Amino acid sequence: MATDYDAIFKAYDVRGTVGDQIDADGARAIGGAFARFVASSGAAAVLVGRDMRPEGEEFSAAFGEGAMDHGIDVVDMGLCATDMLYYASGYLDLPGAVFTASHNPAGYNGIKMCGAGAAPIGADTGLENIKAMAIAGPDPSAAKGNRTSRELLSDYVAHVRSFVNVDALAPLLVVADTANGMGGLVVPAVFEGLPLVLDHLYPELDGTFPNHPADPLQPKNLRDLQSRVLEVDADVGMAFDGDADRMFLVDENARPVSGSSTTAIIARTVLEREPGASIIHNLICSRTVPEAIAEAGGTAVRTKVGHSIIKQAMADTGAIFGGEHSGHYYFRDNYRADSGLIAALMVLEALSSHPAGLSDLVSDFDRYASSGELNTTVDDAAVVIERVAAAYPNARQDRLDGLTVDLGDWWFNLRPSNTEPLLRLNLEAPTCDEVQQRVAEIQALIA
Structure with missing residues (x-):
């Protein structure tokens, strides 16, 4: 079946179901289109990697053939995590593509692409051009x-470790659940030889995900990690998604730590090293994040949601670090790309000098109650957003990304999905009871 380009080209990557939406022929066409796109900027070679999904080897080989047919050399990285591809792109100053469907279940595959130096490629920065050229067909x-093939794991490991003082790491017991994803390759490689004790759940690379989906944003997928943390009396639990670019924490009491709190911990750490630096946070992060940045003497910069947007904002402002509530953490010295493992080591370094434990460290940032992201299917997102905005005429509002309404002691953001007929609601208030009350209030307006 032919590749369904309209279905698989998203705002920031390519992703769809194998066979009916994306196949090897489509991967070959996209490889040729990617080659033509990067050649226009002077690139003569591209990096190509893949995650552990069953069709990854076939698809990445076809993508490479498409690129080579258009005169571009291919550097095959083989199995790699997404942040490893970003590192290689920055280190070698080459464009790159990695075949992965990230946290999506078995049966999905896709491609994350970047320009030389790990520059983001999204719908507004080349992805639509690549789609058009793939649809138009080859121009060999x-x-x-x-x-050629190149092994970059050892270089990547050294790079990740360079973000911390490894001599300051305490012998913490760390449970890591890599969910049969690419963390099974990179997590033990980074931990090897460090004064950390790694207890590894589901390290086998298996794109059928036999234990649970590699989506740590869903609470049910943290249950095994939480049980193991309590069973072995671990200092911390870490959950990685399928391509290992996102990382979520569980404290020593098996309580999940939000991406906002993790952002605040890392922000405070980096500001100790570079006082006064700028830190990026997206607009659905907790209020805790800009508060913590200001308290540490930094400058908080608020942005829309999305990795291409975060990376561009970091380039524009010179920010040292950026965090998203969804578990993506970006570092200036990582070519402004995100890395779950760099974030993991930085948290472990902070925890090593905080003997009271992760729950105590997080308590500094546990200031508000949050709804999490709640999705509602709607017929016309724009009409609903205007109706909700009209219900709060005296509140402070902005349209940076959807609608944000600030009512003093509580606030919410309502924004449309880039790919589905959904409205996404994020709401924060002083207490859980008030969150429930306010969520019901907003959902009544949506309905």
Whole structure:
């Protein structure tokens, strides 16, 4: 079946179901289109990697063939985590693509692409051009590119470790649930030889995900990690998604730590090293994040949601770090790309000098109650947003990304999905009871 380009090209990547939406022929066409796109900027070679999904080897090989048919050399990285691809792109100053469907279940695959230096490629920065060229069909070059292989895991490990003082790490017991994803390759490699004790759940690379989905944003997928943390009396639990670019924490009492609290911990750590630096946070992060940044002497910069937007904002402001509530953490010295493992080591460094434990460290940032992200299917997102905005005429509002309404002691953001007929609600208030009350109030307006 032909690849359904309209279905698989999203705002920031390519993603769809294998067979009916994306196949090897589609991967080959996209590889050729990607080659033509990067060649226009002077690139002569591209990096290609893949995660552990069953069709990844076939799809990445086809993508490489498409690129080589258009005169571009291919550097095959083999199995790699997404943040490893970003590192290689920055380190070698080459464009790159990794075949992954991130946290999506078995049966999905896709492609995350970046320009040289790990520059983001999204719908507004090249993805639509690549889609158009893939649909138009090949325009092969007279000269055919070559394929070489390169092992970059050891270089990547050294790079990740460079963000912390490894001598300051305490012998913490860390349970890591990599959910049969690419964390099974990179997590033990980074931990090896460090004064940390790693208890590893589901390390086998298996894209059928036999134990549970590799989506730590869903509470049910943290249950095994939580049980193991209590069973072995661990200092911390860490959950990674399928391509290992996102990381979520569980404290020593098995309580999940929000991405906002993790952002605040890392922000405070980096501001100790570079006082006064700018820190990026997206607009659905807790109020705790800009408060913590200001308290540590930094400058908080609020942005829309999305990795391309975060990376561009970091380039524009010179920010040292950026965090998203969804578990993405970006570092200036990581070519402004996100890395779950760099974030993990930085949290472990902070925890090493905080003997009271992670729950105590997080308590500094546990200031408000949150709804989490609540999705509602709607026929016309724009009409609903205007109706909700009209219900709060005296509140402070902005349209940076959807609608944000600030009512003093509580606030909410309502924004449309880029890919589905959904409205996403994030709401924060002083207490859980008030969160429930206010969520019901907003959902009544939506309905």
